[in-house]
Amino acid sequence: MATLNSRRAARLMISPAVLLLLAWMVVPLAMTIYFSMLRYNLLMPGMESWAGFDNYRWFLTDPAFFAAIGNTMKLVLGVLFITTVGGVLLALLLDQPFWGQGIVRVLVIAPFFVMPTVSALVWKNMFLNPVNGLFAHAAKALGLQPYDFLSHAPLASIIGIVAWQWLPFATLILLTALQSLDREQMDAAEMDGASPLQRFGYITLPHLGRSITVVILIQTIFLLSVFAEILVTTNGGPGTASTNLTYLVYAQSLLSFDVGMGSAGGVVAVILANIVAIFLMRMIGKNLER
Amino acid sequence: MGQITLRNVKKSFGEVDVIPSLDLTIENGEFVVFVGPSGCGKSTLLRLIAGLEDASGGSIEIDGVDATSLPPTKRGLAMVFQSYALYPHMSVRKNIAFPLKMAGMSAADAASKVEAAAKVLNLGDYLDRRPGQLSGGQRQRVAIGRAIVREPAAFLFDEPLSNLDAALRVSMRQEISELHQTLKTTMVYVTHDQVEAMTMADKIVVLHAGRIEQVGSPLDLYRSPVNTFVAGFIGSPKMNFIEGAEAEKHNAAMLGVRPEHIDIVEDGPWQGTIGLSEHLGSDTFLKVLVDGIGTLNVRGTGEVGLHTGDKVSLAPQPGKLHRFGKDGKALS
Amino acid sequence: MSRNVSTTRRSVVTIAAWGIGFLIFFPILWTILTSFKTEGEAIASPPSFLFFDWTLDSYREVNSRSDYPRHFWNSVVISFGSTFLGLLIAIPAAWAMAFVPGKRTKDVLMWMLSTKMMPSVGVLIPMYLMFRDFGLLDTRTGLVIVLTLINLPIIVWMLYTYFREIPGEILEAARMDGASLRSELIYVLTPMAVPGIASTLLLNVILSWNEAFWTLNLTAANAAPLTAFIASYSSPEGLFYAKLSAASTMAIAPILILGWFSQKQLVRGLTFGAVK
Structure with a gap:
């Protein structure tokens, strides 16, 4: 539904965005791929030499790599699980009539605005710290031994922190979706003799499907690259217990100054992310078309 | 301009x-x-x-x-x-x-x-x-x-x-x-x-x-x-189309006659039974089941006192019959 | 329409909702409260909730130790700058996709979003080296460029979903009324899409404000925004909870207030037009 003139204009209008993103994707990625084939350490400038696929071999056989893959998956899936299930339950609760809805909503959304460095610092020191943290105080008050979360359950602690940041996002989207649910559909289902649980399963949940998809897509984009929370709380440790792929590459290249190896890790991360992306895009494409 | x-x-x-x-x-x-x-x-x-x-x-x-x-x-x-x-x-x-x-x-x-x-x-x-x-x-x-x-x-x-x-x-x-x-x-x-x-x-x-x-x-x-x-698109209510023997009588593949061009008469060529009558006040629209032709829509005056089931006799007004060929084109 | 809800049920829901709301908000509340304590009170066991000597010492200390106004200003420039630049590039692109859709529009959109999936860490080193060579390291310009590129797909996507709700006939009417493409965008499309553009702007300002990968890795001192300012408090040094809390409060307060005031537009923005 358009003329040649407007199509020509459209191409012109879209080209800055496309060209910029293309450059943003291609130029650094090409450089990364090139570096990944080099023996290249920032501590030894001028010593670069061709390494072929050696960096990949080292990176992929490094036990840290498998640990990082596992941690990345646990982190993403764990947070997704907590936030979607928690989000649905919380949204159902907040959708009921009660006094002070506006204020509660403000309270619930707040963590989303907190920058990752702040939330990580606050959680690490003021809550999870085994000596002075609030949880330690609570444990002592109950006569229990304070638990050192970040040393003994580093990944779980990080999952908890990240989930706290993203729960508001999921809740708000799902709440908005719930509020758009046609009341008459619910009434009809009730007239048809559906129990509250059946109504939830047959009407509410399918209605939420689209929004859950959005929640998963957006969160995955951000969760795959969780970085500040790990940097601030555990530095990936102890050992590699809380190192995800992003952090591993960061550690290789900026902490060990091994650009070649770091780049190889970056390429691997890009490839893995693309696999996830293809899978997600399929799902989204199907779900958003409706 | x-x-x-x-x-x-x-x-x-x-x-x-x-x-x-x-x-x-x-x-x-x-x-x-x-x-x-x-x-x-x-x-x-x-x-x-x-x-x-x-x-x-x-x-x-x-x-x-x-x-x-x-x-x-x-x-x-x-x-x-x-x-x-x-x-x-x-x-x-x-x-x-x-x-x-x-x-x-x-x-x-x-x-x-x-x-x-x-x-x-x-x-x-x-x-x-x-x-x-x-x-x-x-x-x-x-x-x-x-x-x-x-x-x-x-x-x-x-x-x-x-x-x-x-x-x-x-x-x-x-x-x-x-x-x-x-x-x-x-x-x-x-x-x-x-x-x-x-x-x-x-x-x-x-x-x-x-x-x-x-x-x-x-x-x-x-x-x-x-x-x-x-013919069918212009005019309201729509023109009636008649095929078959009745059309052949007029040397056409199809006959068209508008509802307002059919009169209710004492003794016309078409005999039928009223299937439905709608009284609008100014007009009366009749759906008549005519023997050997099928259903015809007829527009009568507001005062037509006919009801479903009544027998009527109909006649097309002279010169108001449209004749069409096999290809749907009007024949002069 | 709706049935009456019994007061009992309403009360139970009220208590549950407020309880959970309070729990979720508690870490922030606790941070704010601690920021008004002395360092001693901040780690006192059992901790005191409200009954302590309120003091602004920690704020004074933080201000004397680091240049908060500069970090704050850096954050403002970087987040708003990258968002405005992004909108400038994205509005024409979204116009094209929403009103002159072609066979490949959907693919282009999906491709744009997929660049967002590319892990930043994959291109950290080349970016770092390019920034070094172009003299962009630790500059606001450099960060504005990077954050614009990072958020561009989301801006385009959001604007696209909003623009699609605007009937194309109105833009055609403008064309019939003699409006050039420029006038069409400036006088008709943009004013009509103000709510959508506002949501997009807000969400992107927040995302950029809180972005903590590039801002940490590409800045040192001059262009460091609040994310880096707060990271400088990450290593423990004696009693520092109150100072940490004060710094944290100062880092999150601007965006928290902005977010609360614009909650409605924000929720609209967050749903990416997928939920009406």
Whole structure:
């Protein structure tokens, strides 16, 4: 539904965005791929030499790599699980009539605005710290031994922190979706003799499907690259217990100054992310078309 | 001025030919109505004239100038859209003044033109409201106001009344006709409603599957439709079509007779039973099951005292029978 | 329409909702409270909730130790700068996709979003080296460029979903009224899309404000925004909870207030037009 003139204009209008993103994707990625084939350490400038696929071999056989893959998956899936299930339950609760809805909503959304460095610092020191943290105080008050979360359950602690940041996002989207649910559909289902649980399963949940998809897509984009929370709380440790792929590459290249190896890790991360992306895009494409 | 000439105009979307090839001349000052069922290509044709779509072939001339590849902005036409397409963030005044602003007219000149248009359209009291605060009819008037201030070569209307309720439709129809009387500017009007076409047009163009079936004055089309499609489309209630033995008696593949051209008589050629009678007060519409022919719609006077199940005898008025050949074309 | 809800049920829901709301908000509340304590009180066991000597000492200390106004200003420039630049590039692109859709529009959109999936870490080194060579390291310009590129797909996507709700006939009307493409965008499309553009702007300002990968890795001192300012408090040094809390409060307060005030637009923005 358009003329040649407007199509020509459209191409012109879209080209800055496309060209910029293309450059943003291609130029650094090409450089990364090139570096990944080099023996290249920032501590030894001028010593670069061709390494072929050696960096990949080292990176992929490094036990840290498998640990990082596992941690990345646990982190993403764990947070997704907590936030979607928690989000649905919380949204159902907040959708009921009660006094002070506006204020509660403000309270619930707040963590989303907190920058990752702040939330990580606050959680690490003021809550999870085994000596002075609030949880330690609570444990002592109950006569229990304070638990050192970040040393003994580093990944779980990080999952908890990240989930706290993203729960508001999921809740708000799902709440908005719930509020758009046609009341008459619910009434009809009730007239048809559906129990509250059946109504939830047959009407509410399918209605939420689209929004859950959005929640998963957006969160995955951000969760795959969780970085500040790990940097601030555990530095990936102890050992590699809380190192995800992003952090591993960061550690290789900026902490060990091994650009070649770091780049190889970056390429691997890009490839893995693309696999996830293809899978997600399929799902989204199907779900958003409706 | 406002003469529009279409020569050999074609339009296809991908594989689909919406308009195979079409020639048409719209004379200066004419009120031309494109009418046809939905999907017949009438809106596409209007958008081709407007420049909102490219023609796939052929040429479009406006006042003797080839406008085929001109963008809509340069064609000097104004359009009233089905959804009115008012700018919701602007007051009525700003909406009407928008084309003047785009033409670079000074604010003072534009203001006086807007006032004048508002007076013609009875919008004086609403100039500072937003479109959202207006009724459907008022919005329609604003859309027309926005079109007339430009003093275009021609007005294009794309089913402008289809979002109004029945009563308002009738009065707006009359307003648009009066506007045409006053402005004497060419108007091209698209509708699927043959009543609008019959009441407003100087010239009706009946379209079907992208082809022009017939062009003529409303009465021409009513009196001598060139084929069964036009015969069935123009006139309300619809023409009755009779096939078979009865048609063969008149040397035709098909006979057409309008409900208002069938009389209820003492002793006519057609005998039947009334299946349904609708009394509208001024008229009575009868559905009659005629032996050997089938169901015929008959329009009687308001006082016909007949009811379902009554036996009647019918006769077509002399000279009002339309005969059609096997190909659907009218036989003379 | 709706049935009456019994007061009992309403009360139970109220208590549950407020309880959970309070729990979720508690870490922030606790941070704010701690920021008004002395360092001693901040780690006192058992901790005192409200009954302590309120003091602004920690704020004074933080202000004397680091240049908060500069970090704050850096954050403002970087987040708003990248968002405005992004909008400038994205509005025409979204116009094209929403109103002149072609066969490949959907693919382009999906491709744009997929660039967002590319892990930043994959291109950290080349970016770092390019920034070094172009003298962009630790500059606001450099960060504005990077954050614009990072958020561009989301801006385009959001604007696209909003623009699609605007009937195309209105833009055609503008064309018939003699508006050039520029006028069409400036006088008709943009004002009509103000709510959508506002949501997009807000969400992107927040995302950029909180972005903590590039801002940490590409800045040192001059262009460091609040994310880096707060990271400088990450290593423990004696009693520092109150100072940490004060710094944290100062880092999150601006965006928290902005977010609360614009909650409605924000929720609209967050749903990416997928939920009406």
